[in-house]
Amino acid sequence: MTAASLDTTARSSAERGALARARLLRGLLPALSLALVLLAIAWLNPRAISYFGFSLMLNLAIPIALATIAQMFVIAGNELDLSIGTFVGFVGCVTATWLKDAPLIGVAILLGSIGIYALLGALIHLRNLPSIVVTLGMSFVWQGLAILVLPKPGGKAPDWLLAIMSFKPPFIPFPIIAALLIGLVVHFGLMRTSYGVILRGSGGNPAALKRAGWSLLKTKIVLFALAGLFGVLSGMALIGITTSADANIGNGYTLLAIAGVILGGGEFVGGRVSPIGAVIGALTLALAASPLLTFMHIPPDWQVAANGAILIIVLAARVLISRRER
Amino acid sequence: MKKLLVLGALAAMLASGTALADTSxxxxxxxxxxxxxxxxxxxxxxxGIVTKKAVxxxxxxxADIFTTADKEVPTQAAQVQNLILQGYDAIVINAASPDALNGAIKQACDAGITVVSFDGTVTEPCxxxxxxxxxxxxxxxxxQMAKFQPKGGNLLEIRGLAGTSIDDAIHAGxxxxxxxxPEFKIVGSVTGDWDQTTAQKAVATILPSLPDVVGIVDQGGDGYGAAQAFAAAGKPRPTIIMGNRQDELKWWKEQKDKDGYKTWSASIAPGVSSLAFWVAQQVLDGRKDIPHDLLVPYLAFTQDDFEAALPKIKEGGVATHEYTQEDALAAIKANIK
Structure with missing residues (x-):
């Protein structure tokens, strides 16, 4: 009898070991794909691997990383946000107009928009609406508001924002520091605090959380407000880089952000997300879609298709490896 | 093909191509x-044609071409940054936004890269x-209308896409x-969106309420549609200014063969991209006197030369012109005042 129980403990510890290894592999996967893309870029254009090169290649990845984190909060709650791209565009237009000319009103509008995000979370939870439908509708609202704020391209980023985004720290390029900071702060908040566990749990196993006495309404509101907050940061960062806004500036971010979360090890089932992975996923996508493509010298007729092909290959590699883990 | 370049074409042969630096x-x-x-x-x-020969x-x-996968500003901004890293000496750009790419354009200028924008131009001063x-x-x-209708009369105007700078400029002209x-009077104005179908519908709608019209001034891509609307209404055919589209020139030729119909045609040539290329080449050549805002001629056809151009335009296409280095020199010269 003792022998038998020993046998089972041994087996379960071996299983646990395998599971831990799979989890490690899964955690390393985003970093691995980033390394691969970087190697390819280094091989194609060694000049890009430098302080100046990284500053240029990665600075537009920062707003993508922030939008990806925003999307990650929504996906953590087992929802999907199809409006994050146009929301970033709206924030951009406010940043380039109100925030510069009348900072107080600008801040109020941006805080108000985060409030709207929180209300959306409440609406989706209370009326039990599919988030895809609600956020798809909101994407047109944000787009319309953006055009209202800025009917034709223009405006100018506030000087302090320009100064932050063109900051040149010694040795390590600013985008890398910013990416590390974003990843670590969100990782600590969502993965290491007890309320972070609750937030993830509300997406992963809402029934259990509800039975334990936690308010699912509150968690959903918090998740959506956090998404709004990071959407605002994304829009501001974007305008800090481009210096001027356009109502359509963020439209491409919706799908990039979803792809970034998935590439970074997140899953659509809710609760299974990784902040550091999401940031790395956003960086990988930004690098794979633009610098890698530009450096490959593909004939112009094929460039658009090649862009899509690279994204599919990168995402397929992620799915292949996570399949093996099962 | 005989092309009438309204501005500065005569100066083409006179302009001297002084090579100051080697751009090879x-x-x-x-x-x-x-x-x-x-x-x-x-x-x-x-x-592609012009740059291949230049190489x-x-x-x-x-001279490499890079097209972004979407029309988005951030994608093109990233692309410009990558071109900086690639070590290009000049970037010719048709920009997604007049303002929102200024950050990336400035970075390119700061890296010592010449940036030449056309069609979708950028406002960054460098x-x-x-x-x-x-x-x-x-x-x-x-x-031109005054030549064909010396007695004057009523005109119908067809506008382009609302809210664009191009529509604004042509209308002002x-x-x-x-x-x-003063012998002409605009009695009606419709929006044709540079599109034959839209123009035909718009003209057909306003026609019954109009007095007799002697001519139509428009923006290109709308002349054939206007002609169809007049034919369908059984109204006498006015002098319609054309816009270099294949269907427009073809209709013009049919009318000319029938009864000697006379008009004029003008539009922006897509080949203006090759002109931008030569401007970039001239800047790299070391020329310091090139103004940052270059006004260049549009492509126009008259009664005498449009038939020669017609067979060279693709079905459903638009007339173009590949600019030469001499054309660019002439255009630059015309802008230095």
Missing amino acids: GKKIAFSNNYAGNSWRQAMLDSY DDKIVGA AYRVVVDFKDMGKQEVE ILEGVAAH
Whole structure:
């Protein structure tokens, strides 16, 4: 009898070991794909691997990383946000107009928009609406508001924002520091605090959380407000880089952000997300879609298709490896 | 093909090509944000033809084309940054936004790269802008109309896509032309969106309420639609200014063969991309006297030369012109005052 129980403990510890290894592999996967893309870029254009090169290649990845984190909060709650791209565009237009000319009103509008995000979370939870439908509708609202704020391209980023985004720290390029900071702060908040566990749990196993006495309404509101907050940061960062806004500036971010979360090890089932992975996923996508493509010298007729092909290959590699883990 | 380049064509032979520096090792990139319509395709074709020859002739080292996957500003901004990293000496750009790319354009200038924008130009002061003189085109339409209709009369105006700078400029030119020719009076105005179907519908709607019209001033891509609307209503055919589209020139030829119908045609040539290329080459050549805002001629056809051009235009396409280095020199000279 003792022998038998020993046998089972041994087996379960071996299983646990395998599971831990799979989890490690899964955690390393985003970093691995980033390394691969970087190697390819280094091989194609060694000049890009430098302080100046990284500053240029990665600075537009920062707003993508922030939008990806925003999307990650929504996906953590087992929802999907199809409006994050146009929301970033709206924030951009406010940043380039109100925030510069009348900072107080600008801040109020941006805080108000985060409030709207929180209300959306409440609406989706209370009326039990599919988030895809609600956020798809909101994407047109944000787009319309953006055009209202800025009917034709223009405006100018506030000087302090320009100064932050063109900051040149010694040795390590600013985008890398910013990416590390974003990843670590969100990782600590969502993965290491007890309320972070609750937030993830509300997406992963809402029934259990509800039975334990936690308010699912509150968690959903918090998740959506956090998404709004990071959407605002994304829009501001974007305008800090481009210096001027356009109502359509963020439209491409919706799908990039979803792809970034998935590439970074997140899953659509809710609760299974990784902040550091999401940031790395956003960086990988930004690098794979633009610098890698530009450096490959593909004939112009094929460039658009090649862009899509690279994204599919990168995402397929992620799915292949996570399949093996099962 | 005999082409009438309204501004500065005569100066082409007089302009001297003074080579100050060697550009044979220089690399020029073309950043393009959209390739999805016939005008853009013609633009890329013209650019490809001209630059391939320039590379073969060892005038420049390389001239590569980069098209972004979407029309988005951040994608093109990232692309410009990557072109900086690639070590290009100049970037020719058809930009997704006049303002929102300024950050990336400034970075390129700071890295010592020459930036020449055209069609979709950028407002960043360090870049060059190749702008077609749409206002003069609008004015010229009325001037030409005065030749065909010396007695004057009522005009119908067809506007382009609302809210664009091009529509604004052509309209302003037309108003200026009418002010200079008081024998003409604009009795109606419709929006044709540079599209034959839209123009036909708009003209057909306003026709019953109009007095007799002797001429139509428009913006290109709308002349054939207007002609159809008049034919369907059984109204006498006015003098319709054309816009270099294949269907428009074909209709013009049919009418000319029938009863000697006379008109005039003008539009921006997609080949203006090749002009931007030569401007970039000239800047790399060391010329310091090139103005940052270059007004260049539009492409026009008259009664005498449009038939020669017609067979060369693709079905459903638009007339283009590949600019030569001499054309660019002439255009630059015309802008130095």
